[in-house]
Amino acid sequence: MAEVEVDRPSSQLGASAAAAANNFMGVPASESFRFHRRFSGGVPEYVRELGGDKGRVIEKVLIANNGVGAVKAIRSIRRWAYDVFGDERAITFVVMATPEDLRANAEYIRMGDVIVDVPGGSNNHNYANVTLIVELARLHGVHAVWAGWGHASENPILPDTLARSDPPIKFIGPAGPPMRALGDKIGSTIIAQTAGVPCIAWNGSGVMADYDRSTGSLPEKAYNDATVGSATEALEAAKKVGFPVMIKASEGGGGKGIRMVDKEENVQTAYRQVCGEVPGSPIFIMKLSSNSRHLEVQLLADEYGDAVALNGRDCSVQRRHQKIIEE
Structure with missing residues (x-):
């Protein structure tokens, strides 16, 4: 696997993927919005000042995804880094690139700081390959992995394996146990009705x-x-x-x-x-729920009990029980 170091200006669009990263550095969401100054000392100073876990500073992230998801993640975190540190490059991004993505001149590859070649073909060879993702995370010394959505993002083996690394690597997303419970339709429905939903x-x-x-x-x-x-x-x-x-x-x-x-x-x-x-x-x-609409609400919560609903979307337009458009 080859790697290439690049240094290019990036867009400062996007907003809040960093909210999740705050949680994995031990910074409560309520605290992260309390400060309105820039931290010239970078991420370590930010974590220390906000009472976070000094052993969980995140300065290097592996983007285990591609396409628009990877672009949005990098843009959002860079915008946050610029607002907080005055330096959009405070967080280093390692990106995975298949031959297909390289040929397409994918935007997320141009935005990455370190580009790593990975096998092409179906996603079980690359973005859904847990063994490969963990290997790359360890090899490049990243502090966290962002898997986004699709691919390996809902595979509880990924956060479980990263947590067992030495040193442990954070997964920006749910831990293995809740992912395992809520990813199962029977189990999640039992949990929901037990909670009175x-x-x-x-x-x-x-x-x-x-x-x-x-x-x-x-x-x-x-x-x-x-x-x-x-x-x-x-x-x-x-x-x-x-x-x-x-x-x-x-x-x-x-x-x-x-x-x-x-x-x-x-x-x-x-x-x-x-x-x-x-x-x-x-x-x-x-x-069967007839004459109904398929509505979803995204929720984001941290380990301190802070939770927020990130708006809703209508996913009723489907073909063969699979969403086509999310409005």
């Missing part, structure tokens, strides 16, 4: 369980009680929930592992199709 009727309605924060797991019995284990069970669950229903793979996504069924005679076939699309995934059945 209204949920659409499903075969696991009424199942409550205490979430183990240290492992990110739920009691096995509660999880199994909310899982449909066979085509016969699927038919009984669908009758109980009421047609039309959605048969879903708990580990599905991207339009895979999901079927709408409105007749009893189609349930078992649809169940087997879902099992085949996402092998090994637990299955559950949920009531």
Whole structure:
């Protein structure tokens, strides 16, 4: 893997990806907005003055993503660094570049401080390759990894492995346990209804369980009680929930592992199709919400209890159960 040092001016657009970085340096969000002066001593002074963890100073970040996501992250953090330190280069960025991205002259590559060549092809060879990402993070001595969205960003093995590095490397995002719990559709729905969040009727309605924060797991019995284990069970669950229903793979996504069924005679076939699309995934059945819109709200929280909702978006325009446009 080759690397190239570059030094070019960058855009100062963007705003707040640094809010997450503050948390991983042990700086409460409430404190990060209290100071309105520039810190000539750079990131270490900033962390010290705001009462952060001096052992968690972040001055070098690996961008484990590409495209517009990488551009937005770099722009946002550089804008923040300029506002706080008077130096947009206070944070060094190591970027991964595939042959395809290099040929496309991708903007994020031009913005990086250190460019590392990585294999091309599908993302399991590069941006979704946890082993490669961790290897690069250690090799280049970064303090944190930003994976953005897609690729390896929702793989709990990445933050878990980075945390076990010596010295530990921060993952700018959720830790492994909560990512593991909320990334599972059955588990996250159990957690939601246990917390009193209204949920659409499903075969696991009424199942409550205490979430183990240290492992990110739920009691096995509660999880199994909310899982449909066979085509016969699927038919009984669908009758109980009421047609039309959605048969879903708990580990599905991207339009895979999901079927709408409105007749009893189609349930078992649809169940087997879902099992085949996402092998090994637990299955559950949920009531179809008709004439509804798909709305999302992004939340950002830190370890000190500070939380903020970052507006909402309408993702109702879909094709084959996969979002096309986010408004």
